[in-house]
Amino acid sequence: MKNIRSAISAICLLALVTPGITSCKVEDPFLEREVAPVLVDIVGAPFGAPIASEPTVTYAATATKLTLSARLLELDKTNILDHTKGIDSIPVPNITIKITLRSGTSLGEVTSNSEGLVTIDKTWAELGIAAPKAGSISRISWTGNHKGIAFTRYSQVAAN
Template sequence: MKHIDKLPPFVLIALFALLALTSCKEVDDPLVPRVVSPVLVAIDGIPYGDFSTEPTVSYTKTGNVVLSARILELDKTNILDYTKGIDSLPVANTKIVISLRSTGATVAELTTDAKGKISVEKTWASLGLTAPATGNSVALNWSGSYKGQAFTRLSRVSVK
């Protein structure tokens, strides 16, 4: 059996190239199994808009909870022109389902208006809190589909 150090250099290069090509495999990122949303779901009641985290809107325990948002498509046509930038276009006539993350129960099914707005008023009991106390919160999903791509936005409502 030949020793590897006695092989001609071009054979070694060919072997290493073959190994490199066959060992490269594209894999999905196991830490970030997400797809970019086709829309921006701007939850109303969040100061300055909170698009990077799970926004929480607080309501009193004696009042009703108003779940409202604007659904916008980001037009990036002029992204490289600093005088124009990205434009936010309202998404009309799109069905949005608001559901409880704890049980999956549907809270509301709404359709966006011409300005991309949806809004519904609910009681704490309808959100699963029969005796709301300060500090309680309810986790929500805002889900829909736009241009054939599904999306979900997370948020919370809390008792203040």
């Protein structure tokens, strides 16, 4: 009788564990995910910012002009398996980027130059901070479209 109970317990345990092992990957029904067609590298952010979730660029609270810049790069993965060449970053020219505050206020539209660089000059007031002091933060969105795929990159501007 003990052997039968042990066998039944083992079968029940296996039945509970098996669905987790054999289940298929289920996509999130609420989020459509697509790989961004370009890498938006925020100029002036600390090292590692291209992969960071929200790179932050700091400016002096007394600065009268803030230059917001980003570099747009397309990743050429042709030689990904050749360790002597690897992945290449190619600047992407002529992409229109809409720069906005997260509140929805438009800061303007700029087009990337031949080096894939977009730049716009703003003041603290235009970034929604009337009297900047150390620790003031403005959250920014960089939105564009490349090869029919829309993308958005978030960043922050902070006063020090």
